Amino acid sequence: MASNSTVIRKEPVDAVIVGLGWTGSIMGMELTDAGLNVLALERGNDRTNADFTYPKPADELAYGVRMEMMQRPSQAAITIRRNLNETALPNRYLTSFLPGDGVGGAGVHWTGVLYRATPVELKLKSFADEHFDKGFLPDDMTIQDYGVSYEELEPHYDFFEKVCGISGQAGNINGQLIEGGNPFEGPRANPYPLPPLPGTYNNALFAQATKNLGWHPYPYPSANVSQAWKNPYGMQLGPCNFCGFCSKYGCLNYSKSSPQTCILDALKRRENFAYRTNCEVTRVELDSDGKKATGVTYIDGDGNRVFQPAELVIVASYALNNVRLLLLSGIGKPYDPVANTGVVGRNYSYQMTGSIDMFFDDIEFNPFVAAGANGQVIDDFSPDTFDSARHGFIGGSYIYTAQGSGAPISNTPTPGDAPKWGSGWKKAVKDNYGHSMSMGTTGTNMAYRDCYLSLDPNYRDPNGDPLLRMTLDWHDNDIRMTRFMRERMLEIVRELNPRSHVEGFKNFGDHYDTRHYQSTHNVGGAIMGTDPSTSALNRYLQSWDVHNVFVMGANAFPQNMQHNPTGTVAALTYWSAKAIREQYLKNPGPLMSA
């Protein structure tokens, strides 16, 4: 609890941004461009490129295991339950997902796989209505369209790819299919800014095997850049050296696109931008009729309670934290899954993943030669690229191989029959390190009526505020999808013919097991849309209820797509910024009529 109950009042600003990660940094550029006086408030510490100079990041214990880059549960844990009757318990140390902390947010420690959504992923409900028989979707499935189209987002995807220097092989430029790229992607106005990364041996093996099967492998679109790049903000990136310390680590080589490498030094030069760290925003404050925000209250590093007046409030923290701030601030009606009313917390969804590790006798993979987005992928089993209805589900997964880390505390897989400790374990580790390759699926997770976010009734943070409670479990549609992907991956295993393999896929009857890392693609909970009875935000990411509050992040996704969220999160941020600059600032008020 803050010791000082007196509230310090700061000088007003035009816009306050809550959280200085990717979306806060983008909004900082856009709103200062528009001439506003902008202040960003970041809960964590400052982080600059100097924090990641060699050899600091090459430390698996600190970053890969103790999670130095991540949100500290001691500050704000998430409680989790699987159904409405279970008592949610706190995730006391990070396991299943890893929200970031400090300046740069999760944009510092991310893997660097940067995708666009496909046109269908953005209008999944319309697609389902057109392509599936009536009654095919379960009654409790609550999927929706985003309310923004691929064509509307395309220029913003394009620009953000240039901000990041994304390295990849286009598969569709203005409708023209290109060999070696992803033929199932939405049409692009331009190729990727840089050519794809070179690939390790697992990539070559995967590409050959999937080609043999008649599928369409392409290189991961990578934010670990392949060549020197100067972005539209004048920021410079250098080619990735495959250092092997990528996902969960800051980049030691100025090669992974992040707010630090791509935006912040340019933003910090602007006189109409300022930021404060160790400032935890606890409320968006509203005027007496609750229709307009007056600013935010935060607790500073000395425990002082501070009121920061602002004309415009941009909520730009991690998706889960954004939803919690809306609930704590009383912005929008909280979702009630029993009455099926309210919107804030509705349509929380996650990512359906699976994996296979393959063990070979005589292949050298050099697993420490690694980068987060060093991989090959197929999109042949995406929501709209095959007849999923015939297999009993809506959705899909991309299937990939990646060699992202050889750091041995977490990356010493052994065959299923190997001893788990003792001399036999050591022999198995020694025999198999460097001789295994992994494959994975990253798949859709549909939205359901009983999967949502709310405030926890039992657990509180050090400020006395309720923690966020997550209610999530797996549904049969999504299990059918992942079992189908398992069959496809076993076809690849047969092509590659390893000595043995170990698989990890969910099965019917499995519940959400929070003990193991699965994905930091937590989406939904404050979703965008065109109907205020089923979305918290309108299609410009503006709160339907409080017009000068805009909320950036994957919380806007109505359900989870197979493709990684950061590209769409960034494109939506530029889309929202455009609406603020071209429409809202001229005439502040709701951009869509309810």
Place this chain on the structure above:
Amino acid sequence: MSSMPDDEQRRDFMRRSLTLIPAVSLGSGVTLTASAAEEPPALADYQPSFFNTDEWQFILAACDQLIPSDEHGPGALETNVPIFIDKELYGPFGHADRWYMQGPFITDGDPELGYQLPYTPRELYRHGIAAVERYCQQEHDKAFSALDAATRDDILGRLEQDKIDFAALDAAPLTAGVFFSFLWQNIREGYFADPIYGGNKHMGAWKMIGFTGARANFREWVEQHNVPYPLGPVSLSGERG
């Protein structure tokens, strides 16, 4: 190969930096003061900061069973893993500094909802070792460290399988399985973490498997498919293996 001169230059630069700048602070709070030449302590000379004498005997014996020294490579004792665990428990990790440790602590929930004990890692080790020692006294009238290797293996196997009833040993709500999982995780951490944290002496575990440590520069090796990488590891403090 073309990557070697760069690597060499970088190593040299790092060593010089370490001479010029006495302390480079790492994110974890560990300080890079050890020079490459500084010899890690002999395990027999080490005075534990966290463990008491009896607990230390348990940790030494458990490490020796879980990663023994044999023809495949160095064991946990040769690589100073017990020192790593002592240092970790003495430091921020031992105090659960990043964990959410507010109640209520509901310890009979579904295990899939994760760790719910009211214990920091220090407390967990203290209770866990005491429970195992009570069990050894009850069953064998000896301390764990005084048992023969086969009996120790049997007890560790029972811990792993959660087949020793910690409640009957007055250690509830801690369970044998949870205690074992922490012990084994921390032993593997000490075996494979950078030597700056006290274990992995002279990068012995890295050399055994062929991990390159903090080299962190492999651009020229990406497309050399199925060719073994020729160089040994380097550590954060500039030690070369």
